[in-house]
Amino acid sequence: MVNLITKIKDLELKNPVMTASGTSGFAEELNDFYDVSLLGAVLLKGITLHNRDGNLYPRMAETASGMLNAVGLQNKGVDYFIKHIYPRIKDYDTNLIANVNGSTVEDYIEVTEKINELPNISAIELNISCPNVKEGGMAFGISCPSAIAVTHEVRKVCSKTLIVKLSPNVTDIAEIAKAVEGQGADSVSLVNTFLGMAIDAEKRIPLLSTVTGGLSGPAIKPIALRMVWQVYNAVKIPVIGMGGIMNATDAIEFMLAGASAVQVGTAIFKDPFIPVQIVDGIENYLERHKLNSVSEIVGALQI
């Protein structure tokens, strides 16, 4: 038996495979297919202070080896989550991680304070990288001063493991990672989606109502992998890697590049079982390579 237990600061995961925020709902939808306790963690859909209807339809466009989305953080707000959704999901035997969003620093603080009270939420992922909202979101994640400001304030009110989710839409992602590490982030997760766009040439119209949206899926994997490698070499805190992971080999590549754990996003749309298959695939890889623990492959890239 190989040891798949993974630690992100004080947070212990039974395996290093998580689902990515916005691609696994509130865990219930996946639990319709299989027992979510098979997963290391489920990242919940992005939560904001107030109800958000999200962007207009169409919000999705298929692209080469991936897709663009412009969902825009549709959710019913943190109070609704606490009252109606949390009670239904709190007893799943996996780590539930809340993805916290805001238009202002005050929003982020208020949502974090409320989520921090929930005993069965294991950690908070601070999303400073959503490209699909007009105010806040990615704006916080693309400059060091604003990333520092929001992480600094949220850290004060967050007693849970604090993961900061980074935007790839920057010149130097390692610099932002170091900046949030300096403010007490326990971990960084990357990458969120890349800003992109798609056009219907015949109709001469954009395919998304918002014109631009976030690119995800295998199309972004090589860039995401490079960014995980750069961040791993720049910070001491654990790195959570994602971006186009479709199978166990992809996941292992991210871990070799330095990710302590991985998140699986768009692949779930293709097949909701992929995260579970990745857990098995990692176990199989470790056995084949005669390794005892998954931690042995983290950053084990030989150069």
Place this chain on the structure above:
Amino acid sequence: MSKKEVRDFLIIENRPLNNSNFFIKLKSNENLPDLFPGQFVNIDIPEQNEVFLRRPFSIFEVDYNDNTISLIVKILGKGSKKLTEIGIGKTLNLVLPLGKGFTLPEKSDKVLLVGGGSGMAPMLFLAKKSGLLKGQVHLLIGARAHSDHIVLNEYAEYGHFFYATDDGTFGEKGYVTQHSVFKHSLSDYTKVYACGPLGMMKAVAAEAKSQNIFCEVSLENLMACGFGVCLCCIEPTTKGNLCVCTEGPVFNVNDLKW
């Protein structure tokens, strides 16, 4: 609610119904879950690198004895085209059962089912499953021309069929909403159901609404996941932005902001 699953099916039939629609029959080697008219499956398109996401299709027929389901697939783009080209004996991977079906009629209902093209699939499934006498079920089918119509004689026992074509080559000339059955006797029906092009459904809905007749339509919004996690398929409703894949694809027209 039955659990959702990802399952391989064998293609046992794949043949054209007319120049743009295909009939595809799939067989599973395990028992099928309960499937209802209006529900759909999400299909992984094999051997086609340009298609990344699955493609949703309504369930047309189900046979629990031999564990088969069939679909009517209209060739629209690369994914649907590929589906119609895959040979018998090949495997297709499906996610099912997805979505909520139509409100089944009650014994006393007289229903009008309005369909166009591949939108006939859930209408015929509903006609069969309704449990109503033939006289209580009217099907009004529209198409551009005679050659675009799908005529399935084996369904004659489930209801009375009326046809409309834009060019008048089959049935009455004009849109379904201009057909005499629709124009003059809509008030005879207690429930109206529609599936087909958006413009057709909107026209049907508007009239049913104005006459206060129960009306449900099946929407075909673009989908990424099909099971409620991505929030890409939303439709604005009186209850907010709802996922077509989980709260629909069937909606009562009174809930839609049309």
